[in-house]
Amino acid sequence: xxxxxxxxxxxxxxxxNAAQKVFSELGFHEARMSDIAEESGLSKGTLYLxxxxxxxxxxxxxxxxxxxxxxxxxxLIDQDASAEDRVxxxxxxxxxxxxxxxxxxxxxxxxISLAFHRETVQEVLxxxxxxxxxxxxxxxxxxxxxxxxxxxxPEEAAIALGxxxxxxxxxxxxxxxxxxxPSHIRSGVHLILNGLKSGTGE
Amino acid sequence: xxxxxxxxxxxxxxxxNAAQKVFSELGFHEARMSDIAEESGLSKGTLYLxxxxxxxxxxxxxxxxxxxxxxxxxxLIDQDASAEDRVxxxxxxxxxxxxxxxxxxxxxxxxISLAFHRETVQEVLxxxxxxxxxxxxxxxxxxxxxxxxxxxxPEEAAIALGxxxxxxxxxxxxxxxxxxxPSHIRSGVHLILNGLKSGTGE
DNA sequence: GATATAAGTGACTGGCCAGTCAGTTATATC
DNA sequence: GATATAACTGACTGGCCAGTCACTTATATC
Numbered sequence: 001x002x003x004x005x006x007x008x009x010x011x012x013x014x015x016x017n018a019a020q021k022v023f024s025e026l027g028f029h030e031a032r033m034s035d036i037a038e039e040s041g042l043s044k045g046t047l048y049l050x051x052x053x054x055x056x057x058x059x060x061x062x063x064x065x066x067x068x069x070x071x072x073x074x075x076l077i078d079q080d081a082s083a084e085d086r087v088x089x090x091x092x093x094x095x096x097x098x099x100x101x102x103x104x105x106x107x108x109x110x111x112i113s114l115a116f117h118r119e120t121v122q123e124v125l126x127x128x129x130x131x132x133x134x135x136x137x138x139x140x141x142x143x144x145x146x147x148x149x150x151x152x153x154p155e156e157a158a159i160a161l162g163x164x165x166x167x168x169x170x171x172x173x174x175x176x177x178x179x180x181x182p183s184h185i186r187s188g189v190h191l192i193l194n195g196l197k198s199g200t201g202e
Numbered sequence: 203x204x205x206x207x208x209x210x211x212x213x214x215x216x217x218x219n220a221a222q223k224v225f226s227e228l229g230f231h232e233a234r235m236s237d238i239a240e241e242s243g244l245s246k247g248t249l250y251l252x253x254x255x256x257x258x259x260x261x262x263x264x265x266x267x268x269x270x271x272x273x274x275x276x277x278l279i280d281q282d283a284s285a286e287d288r289v290x291x292x293x294x295x296x297x298x299x300x301x302x303x304x305x306x307x308x309x310x311x312x313x314i315s316l317a318f319h320r321e322t323v324q325e326v327l328x329x330x331x332x333x334x335x336x337x338x339x340x341x342x343x344x345x346x347x348x349x350x351x352x353x354x355x356p357e358e359a360a361i362a363l364g365x366x367x368x369x370x371x372x373x374x375x376x377x378x379x380x381x382x383x384p385s386h387i388r389s390g391v392h393l394i395l396n397g398l399k400s401g402t403g404e
Numbered sequence: 405g406a407t408a409t410a411a412g413t414g415a416c417t418g419g420c421c422a423g424t425c426a427g428t429t430a431t432a433t434c
Numbered sequence: 435g436a437t438a439t440a441a442c443t444g445a446c447t448g449g450c451c452a453g454t455c456a457c458t459t460a461t462a463t464c
Contacts, residue, residue: 005462007411027319029231033452043413048453106318112375113315116308117229129376153389159373159381160366160390167369171361173314174331179361187355188362192390194397207432209441235422245443250423 011050014040016064019057024106028058028114059120062111065104066128069097073135083143084193087161090136091189094165095182109173133158140196149196157196164188213252216242218266221259226308230260230316261322264313267306268330271299275337285345286395289363292338293391296367297384311375335360342398351398359398366390 018040022031033054037044051057072093079086101108115121136158143149149157168188172179220242224233235256239246253259274295281288303310317323338360345351351359370390374381 005410011411027315030319032450037414044452045413045454046411049411052453054452106315109311109315109318112372113229113308113311115375116311117232125376129373129380133380152393155380156386156389157393159370159386160393162373163369163386163390164362164365165369166372167365167367168361170314170368170372171331171364173317174327178331178335178357184358184361184365187358188365188394191359191362191394191397195393195395207440213441234420239444246422247424247443248441251441256422 008050011042011046012060015042015047015050015057016060019061020104020107023058023061023110024103027106028110058114061107062121062124065101065108065111066124069101070128070131072097073132083139083146083148084197086139087136087143087189087193090139091165091185095185098169098181098185105169105173129162132162136161143196152196157192160192161189164192210252213244213248214262217244217249217252217259218262221263222306222309225260225263225312226305229308230312260316263309264323264326267303267310267313268326271303272330272333274299275334285341285348285350286399288341289338289345289391289395292341293367293387297387300371300383300387307371307375331364334364338363345398354398359394362394363391366394 015036019031019036022035022039025031026035033044033047036057037047040047047057051060073090079089081089111121112125115125133155137154140149140152140154140157140161144151144154165185168179168185169181171184172181217238221233221238224237224241227233228237235246235249238259239249242249249259253262275292281291283291313323314327317327335357339356342351342354342356342359346353346356367387370381370387371383373386374383
């Protein structure tokens with residue numbers, strides 16, 4: 001029976017969106033609460049009505065970032081395409097994510113370096129990684145069973161694929177002119193898939 | 203004819219070493235100049251006799267970090283082993299570096315996220331990347347010429363290898379229990395090498 | 405239009421810390 | 435041991451900013 005409609009969900013989104021923009025432009029430390037306030041069209045005091053601290057905003061952003069990414073990847077296991085095709089589909093999903101989140105890149109890497117110093121952040125990254133691993137391992141294991149791939153530890157293959165998927169954007173940070181995330185992820189994954197198909201298991 | 207011997211080189215090293223330890227424990231923002239002073243056994247004022255600012259210390263550290271790594275990698279091109287062997291040798295060098303610099307990991311990733319916001323840092327990363335690329339591209343190109351590898355763009359192959367070499371430590375940050383940097387780099391590189399040798403170009 | 409209360413505000417404060425500098429100590433040279 | 439000067443010190447300051455709170459505004463309900 002409150003005399004006003006609840007706007008808290010709306011405000012939270014509003015603040016997180018502003019924070020996303022400000023953080024990716026300035027980084028976490030350079031970004032000021034007043035910047036987020038301005039960007040969101042609210043006052044600094046109002047930010048504190050919806051979030052306890054700057055840290056809480058960061059953590060919320062992290063959740064949102066990985067939640068979006070994981071949701072997109074969760075619908076892949078039970079198709080009955082070949083293992084190779086499914087790896088390629090998975091790859092395209094990841095590429096799509098990365099392209100649409102190019103603006104998030106600075107934030108993503110900032111989180112990674114935060115992970116060394118904050119248990120909570122470490123946790124989020126680990127569960128993200130493990131969900132990836134679970135998916136890819138399952139696909140590779142199936143490929144091995146069906147004789148599509150040579151007999152290799154699926155975990156090793158999944159880590160190699162993960163390294164290409166995550167390592168290519170990292171190289172892009174090193175040199176944005178030379179590295180093109182989509183095409184270089186594709187060629188890297190192709191090489192690994194070739195490696196998985198050919199020869200004998202060492 | 204100075205009445206005292208010049209200790210500035212010694213002091214600079216002393217300070218950089220202390221900074222390395224402090225930064226990797228606390229990260230750049232949490233680390234205080236007073237922490238570095240204490241760790242180095244000098245006073246805060248003395249730090250400013252040898253470095254203009256905290257930033258200058260960070261930049262010096264960055265230089266030292268990549269300089270060490272690059273020096274180890276510069277002696278590889280003119281051997282006449284097979285391209286595959288040379289890639290494997292190169293891989294082992296990188297692994298050695300990474301193992302001996304495990305403690306630097308947090309700093310390395312902190313630099314990477316700094317790169318988005320500081321031109322100078324970006325520069326250092328780019329030249330590091332390009333030196334890597336030059337070496338690996340040359341090896342791959344030679345392998346292609348000799349018919350050891352299938353005909354593929356050496357740049358693509360070099361980026362794929364770089365992605366595995368840099369991406370594996372990144373996954374290690376995500377989940378230090380699951381990922382073992384040396385063995386997973388090795389298996390990733392093997393997969394790519396297999397991919398390079400087998401089949402036809404696509 | 406009176407009341408109640410949710411929503412919002414922004415000047416202010418308390419703590420922190422990079423960087424300074426007036427003063428101290430150490431030692432080479434005579 | 436007197437002098438000169440390089441090396442060093444650490445209490446202090448000025449600026450910055452996360453977070454606060456006394457106050458204002460908006461609006462639902464009667």
